[in-house]
Amino acid sequence: MNSLASPTLEALGEDGVLARILTRLPAPDPARVPVGPGDDAAVSRIEGRLVTTADMLVEGEDFLPAWCDPVRLGVKAAAQNLADVHAMGAAPHGLVISLGAPGTTPVDVLTGIMDGFAAEARRAGASVLGGDLSGGPCLIVSVTALGTLTGPAVLRSGARPGDAVVLAGTLGRAAAGLDLLLAGCAPEGAPADLAALIEVQRAPRPDYAAAAAIAGSAHALIDASDGLAGDLGRVARASGVAAALDRDALTALAAPLVPAARALGDPDPAARALHWVLTGGEDHGFIATVDPGRIPVGWTRIGTCRAGDSGVSLDGEPVADTAFRHFTGDR
Numbered sequence: 001m002n003s004l005a006s007p008t009l010e011a012l013g014e015d016g017v018l019a020r021i022l023t024r025l026p027a028p029d030p031a032r033v034p035v036g037p038g039d040d041a042a043v044s045r046i047e048g049r050l051v052t053t054a055d056m057l058v059e060g061e062d063f064l065p066a067w068c069d070p071v072r073l074g075v076k077a078a079a080q081n082l083a084d085v086h087a088m089g090a091a092p093h094g095l096v097i098s099l100g101a102p103g104t105t106p107v108d109v110l111t112g113i114m115d116g117f118a119a120e121a122r123r124a125g126a127s128v129l130g131g132d133l134s135g136g137p138c139l140i141v142s143v144t145a146l147g148t149l150t151g152p153a154v155l156r157s158g159a160r161p162g163d164a165v166v167l168a169g170t171l172g173r174a175a176a177g178l179d180l181l182l183a184g185c186a187p188e189g190a191p192a193d194l195a196a197l198i199e200v201q202r203a204p205r206p207d208y209a210a211a212a213a214i215a216g217s218a219h220a221l222i223d224a225s226d227g228l229a230g231d232l233g234r235v236a237r238a239s240g241v242a243a244a245l246d247r248d249a250l251t252a253l254a255a256p257l258v259p260a261a262r263a264l265g266d267p268d269p270a271a272r273a274l275h276w277v278l279t280g281g282e283d284h285g286f287i288a289t290v291d292p293g294r295i296p297v298g299w300t301r302i303g304t305c306r307a308g309d310s311g312v313s314l315d316g317e318p319v320a321d322t323a324f325r326h327f328t329g330d331r
């Protein structure tokens, strides 16, 4: 994040930084948000029940500054929260963003984050309601998202035997992008197909419209932040069903990842690509279970729910959840 021409946070002081941030934010729709950022708290007018979720990004843990330009980091911070709101079957309302950074950080880093954040909020139809600033030893972007529900919430526990398991969006691309970045592949010089995978890691753009389209018919819905095995496993456990994945559907999802596995010198590129699809997180693709006759346009069938408690399986074999976990150092 080199912004050498930009003044630092310590040079501008908290009020100066805040003034620059506030000017980047679009004025919220006064009908929905009568009081936006700038006062002690924001005031919203909402219809229905309130949905609340939070997710943060920490430098070194969730991103490395060398790869993540500020605008993309803002997109990612908004997207991972907006995906959770949609995964409840809710409509997004607003986002609150808290930023921690060392005083030596150029202010362009924070204004860039806010630009990406506001752009992704706008794409989803959410307002930026406010936030907080603090100093700290590294860059932290902590977000709370609010949504509204007028129909029933779509829980992880609603899947039924006989349901189709369906996907909107992608799986495994962010994980392939992460492995490329960790191997030193620079997005600027990379071939277009590899750069596209790196882009999903740096700035995922979930298909919010697809999630909204299935909210009324899905029995269960989740966004795959921790990977297919992990997140579909959560649905299966919560619902008391088993989930059998479809080999052909997964092979089709893995095909665009094979060149990345080859570029990394993997001796079995097809197996590595399938592994990314099964366990890679951070694409924020949506996974739902639904009556097989009610699969909306934009969703692809990837499996079937069965009676039982055998978790997630492929060709009758259990799929292990080896997704990233905080605190234990696994990547």
Ligand SMILES: Nc1ncnc2c1ncn2[C@@H]1O[C@H](COP(=O)(O)OP(=O)(O)O)[C@@H](O)[C@H]1O
Pocket: 053, 054, 055, 084, 225, 226
């Ligand atoms: N520090 C915390 N305090 C209270 N609840 C938490 C905390 N961290 C996580 N949770 C709750 O645990 C649940 C699972 O969290 P998480 O695995 O982060 O879900 P997701 O993958 O949907 O973001 C969520 O309901 C979340 O609100």
Ligand SMILES: Cc1ncc(C[n+]2csc(CCOP(=O)(O)OP(=O)(O)O)c2C)c(N)n1
Pocket: 055, 056, 060, 061, 062, 063, 064, 080, 178, 225, 226, 281, 282, 324, 331
């Ligand atoms: C530097 C770096 N190391 C590792 C990862 C991989 N990674 C970080 S968080 C995560 C999973 C999703 O994050 P989490 O905080 O668990 O989101 P949630 O499930 O709460 O939505 C993954 C795969 C990364 N993106 N960047």
Ligand SMILES: [Mg+2]
Pocket: 054, 055
């Ligand atoms: Mg979370």
